[in-house]
Amino acid sequence: MGEEDVKYVEITYRGIFQKRLAKYVAEGLVYMARDMGKSAVSFGRYGDSPERNGVPAKYYVAVGNVSEEDLIGYSTRVEPEYVDVIAVLDDTLLKGVESWAWQGVQPINLKLRKDGAMIVTSRKPMEEMVKLTPSKDFQWTLGKLNWDRSFSGLWAFNDDTTMERVWGAIAKVRPDIVDIQHVVSYVKSHKKDKLNERLKAVEEAYEGLVIKTMNPGEGVEFKYAPPRLLTWQEMMEGTAIPAVPRGGRNEQFKRGTTKTERPTVDFDACIKCDLCWVYCPDECFDKTPDGYYDIAYDYCVGCGICAEVCPVKNCIVMVDEKRLPDYTRPYGMWKANKVEYKKWLQNARAEVRERPIVPGLGR
Amino acid sequence: MTQVAEKEILLNGTQAVAYAAMYADVDVTAAYPIRPYTEVMDTISKLIADGQLDAEFIIAEGEHGQFEIVKHASLVGARTLVGTSGVGWLYAMEAIVVTATDRAPVVAVIGNRALDDPGAYGVEHNDALMVRDVGWLLVWVDTAQEAFDTALLAYRIGEDPRVLIPVGVSMDGGFLTHSEQIVRLPDRELVKSFLPPYDRGKLRVHPDNPISVAPQVNEDWVTEIRRQHDEGMERAREVIKEAYESFKKTFGRYPGTTRDITMPENPFVEPYMVEDADVILVGMGTVSKPMKVAIKNMREKGVKAGMLRIRWFRPFPAEDVMKYLANAKVVCVVDRDYSLGSPFRGGVVYHEVRSSLYDLDERPKVLSFIGGLGGREITIQDVEKIIKIGVEQRDTPLTRHTYWVNVRGDPW
Ligand code: SF4
Ligand code: SF4
Numbered sequence: 169m170g171e172e173d174v175k176y177v178e179i180t181y182r183g184i185f186q187k188r189l190a191k192y193v194a195e196g197l198v199y200m201a202r203d204m205g206k207s208a209v210s211f212g213r214y215g216d217s218p219e220r221n222g223v224p225a226k227y228y229v230a231v232g233n234v235s236e237e238d239l240i241g242y243s244t245r246v247e248p249e250y251v252d253v254i255a256v257l258d259d260t261l262l263k264g265v266e267s268w269a270w271q272g273v274q275p276i277n278l279k280l281r282k283d284g285a286m287i288v289t290s291r292k293p294m295e296e297m298v299k300l301t302p303s304k305d306f307q308w309t310l311g312k313l314n315w316d317r318s319f320s321g322l323w324a325f326n327d328d329t330t331m332e333r334v335w336g337a338i339a340k341v342r343p344d345i346v347d348i349q350h351v352v353s354y355v356k357s358h359k360k361d362k363l364n365e366r367l368k369a370v371e372e373a374y375e376g377l378v379i380k381t382m383n384p385g386e387g388v389e390f391k392y393a394p395p396r397l398l399t400w401q402e403m404m405e406g407t408a409i410p411a412v413p414r415g416g417r418n419e420q421f422k423r424g425t426t427k428t429e430r431p432t433v434d435f436d437a438c439i440k441c442d443l444c445w446v447y448c449p450d451e452c453f454d455k456t457p458d459g460y461y462d463i464a465y466d467y468c469v470g471c472g473i474c475a476e477v478c479p480v481k482n483c484i485v486m487v488d489e490k491r492l493p494d495y496t497r498p499y500g501m502w503k504a505n506k507v508e509y510k511k512w513l514q515n516a517r518a519e520v521r522e523r524p525i526v527p528g529l530g531r
Numbered sequence: 532m533t534q535v536a537e538k539e540i541l542l543n544g545t546q547a548v549a550y551a552a553m554y555a556d557v558d559v560t561a562a563y564p565i566r567p568y569t570e571v572m573d574t575i576s577k578l579i580a581d582g583q584l585d586a587e588f589i590i591a592e593g594e595h596g597q598f599e600i601v602k603h604a605s606l607v608g609a610r611t612l613v614g615t616s617g618v619g620w621l622y623a624m625e626a627i628v629v630t631a632t633d634r635a636p637v638v639a640v641i642g643n644r645a646l647d648d649p650g651a652y653g654v655e656h657n658d659a660l661m662v663r664d665v666g667w668l669l670v671w672v673d674t675a676q677e678a679f680d681t682a683l684l685a686y687r688i689g690e691d692p693r694v695l696i697p698v699g700v701s702m703d704g705g706f707l708t709h710s711e712q713i714v715r716l717p718d719r720e721l722v723k724s725f726l727p728p729y730d731r732g733k734l735r736v737h738p739d740n741p742i743s744v745a746p747q748v749n750e751d752w753v754t755e756i757r758r759q760h761d762e763g764m765e766r767a768r769e770v771i772k773e774a775y776e777s778f779k780k781t782f783g784r785y786p787g788t789t790r791d792i793t794m795p796e797n798p799f800v801e802p803y804m805v806e807d808a809d810v811i812l813v814g815m816g817t818v819s820k821p822m823k824v825a826i827k828n829m830r831e832k833g834v835k836a837g838m839l840r841i842r843w844f845r846p847f848p849a850e851d852v853m854k855y856l857a858n859a860k861v862v863c864v865v866d867r868d869y870s871l872g873s874p875f876r877g878g879v880v881y882h883e884v885r886s887s888l889y890d891l892d893e894r895p896k897v898l899s900f901i902g903g904l905g906g907r908e909i910t911i912q913d914v915e916k917i918i919k920i921g922v923e924q925r926d927t928p929l930t931r932h933t934y935w936v937n938v939r940g941d942p943w
Contacts (some may be wrong), residue, residue: 214704
């Protein structure tokens with residue numbers, strides 16, 4: 169038994185909102201694997217800046233029939249070479265994961281190895297999920313944990329049985345890593361309160377997991393090529409980097425996968441005041457020839473400032489990211505078909521979270 | 532040797548130190564957030580909030596104030612925990628230096644982090660090493676268990692009346708601060724017998740003991756004060772040995788060991804397969820774990836490799852370095868730091884090792900490997916490559932002193 173026998177679980181989550189959740193999911197898996205007589209450790213992908221709202225971040229669990237010291241030796245890594253299970257705690261992460269500066273947007277299942285499984289917490293029908301899921305050139309398993317994504321604050325933990333459900337789902341697809349008996353016995357021995365609710369959640373996830381075998385090439389094509397990083401001779405001296413040319417954007421550092429909400433624009437209401445363009449901290453707005461402002465969604469972090477400063481009621485409205493499948497820019501859609509765009513807008517705005525209005529700004 | 536049931540709990544390096552501070556029953560902790568230290572203060576504040584620890588938790592306005600607070604608290608007799616990372620440590624430097632010269636045995640966790648610029652979070656040892664010359668005890672740990680055990684030891688060693696010197700417990704940012712492993716927590720009653728109350732005696736600043744600390748002086752005082760400090764640093768060697776022995780007697784296991792992790796009983800260094808080794812790697816911190824795997828792999832191919840992990844960097848274990856490296860042909864020192872413009876362009880640990888070996892009649896060749904900076908990993912494959920370079924250099928005249936591990940732009 170050596171390095172190649174080590175199994176890795178990757179928990180992909182939204183920074184801050186799901187940090188505790190991811191950490192506790194990982195923690196439970198370590199204890200369970202140890203109860204099964206294996207060595208296990210966990211580690212956060214440290215460069216992720218998970219202390220920033222929404223940043224796609226990762227937690228890992230390494231499990232193996234090796235000594236704990238060897239396991240630490242293998243897993244003293246920034247991230248593992250491959251993963252066997254991915255637990256995605258928010259289905260909007262399927263659009264891509266960009267956690268590091270200068271790495272570009274990566275497909276959610278980049279490191280999944282052959283016969284691996286990815287479990288996504290989602291309310292979408294499986295067919296819709298397949299259309300959002302990057303393909304692999306081998307067979308693998310896609311699982312849907314039919315459950316709402318769970319968000320909370322940085323040090324808070326939303327104890328809403330998501331954790332138990334993720335454990336149950338993993339036990340279903342990869343009992344070789346943790347099996348259902350050990351999930352149950354762990355919950356029984358470590359959780360004193362709401363025990364029945366927790367056990368029911370484990371069982372629901374285990375029994376109710378929607379599973380689909382993904383064939384080679386099934387899903388959407390999502391090409392990712394790691395950026396070519398410069399040699400020390402090529403880099404500018406003094407920690408300097410060249411500016412992005414005027415009108416251009418940084419291809420290697422987009423940050424759009426961070427958002428959990430996005431601004432939608434009703435161009436018919438827009439008075440072309442340019443405040444959104446001025447205030448957007450990420451310079452996401454592009455002036456169109458006819459004076460409107462288009463949004464580069466793949467760079468928008470969803471901070472909501474544009475919606476706050478827009479002086480026209482319901483012109484910019486923040487909507488839940490889960491209602492939109494991709495980062496298609498709005499202006500082109502509106503220009504192409506205003507009626508269709510209206511429908512798109514209505515659909516996107518069908519459920520809008522109440523946002524606090526900051527006094528002194530807009531509206 | 533007493534055998535006691537220990538509680539096993541999953542903790543990362545920062546949490547382990549916070550738990551040790553709870554077991555040591557610290558009186559005062561001062562905090563200011565910076566990654567990767569932050570989880571120390573988070574954990575401490577939670578332990579206080581949960582009623583598991585009764586201590587003053589003071590949020591400072593910055594790291595300078597943070598270190599001033601614990602220095603003053605320590606001088607009036609409080610047991611303290613403090614910590615920071617990277618540029619936070621440097622921002623506090625004035626306070627950090629006087630903490631040592633005033634002989635306040637605070638315990639500081641340094642979650643090692645690259646210095647700015649560029650802005651990066653990952654490990655590099657240059658932060659903690661900034662105080663290598665000014666009289667701090669400095670130790671590097673490589674597992675969460677060792678972090679816990681060493682933090683307990685740090686109070687016992689630093690507060691010993693023969694020492695009274697602050698202790699910096701360093702751990703690699705990310706690879707240990709944010710990595711969880713099972714830690715054995717001892718019985719709290721046993722900790723009380725291992726760690727006597729902190730007593731500064733006649734050096735305690737108190738109305739009943741009127742003294743003043745840190746006067747302004749002329750040139751006729753300073754040399755003696757430094758010399759005295761030097762003596763305290765030297766006495767620490769004996770105190771460290773005693774403390775490790777006592778730890779083993781009290782808790783029934785040698786510091787840093789677990790069910791899976793065993794090592795020879797030496798407080799200062801961890802030798803691994805050095806007895807017959809031609810090529811011996813030297814390093815500090817978590818690089819030890821990939822090193823051990825690489826050594827096993829290379830030994831399967833017939834290469835006699837070994838490792839000497841430096842645990843205590845101050846006081847530096849020159850005698851152990853001589854003892855364990857004397858018979859090697861090549862010593863490859865892997866530095867997670869740099870010392871630009873230094874002799875042969877080598878790293879900090881390289882110079883300490885090379886200097887320690889100077890008086891041997893037959894010296895091994897010493898090569899410097901600089902790598903893993905800013906949080907880059909040093910993988911098992913990287914270490915195997917280092918060993919191969921050591922083997923290549925074994926029988927040829929020394930042509931090159933320093934290599935940068937896996938740097939883009941140089942052949943590797
Ligand atoms: S929400 Fe608006 S202001 Fe914020 S980044 Fe996106 S476009 Fe810019
Ligand atoms: S702030 Fe609102 S009204 Fe002004 S240009 Fe932007 S979208 Fe149009």
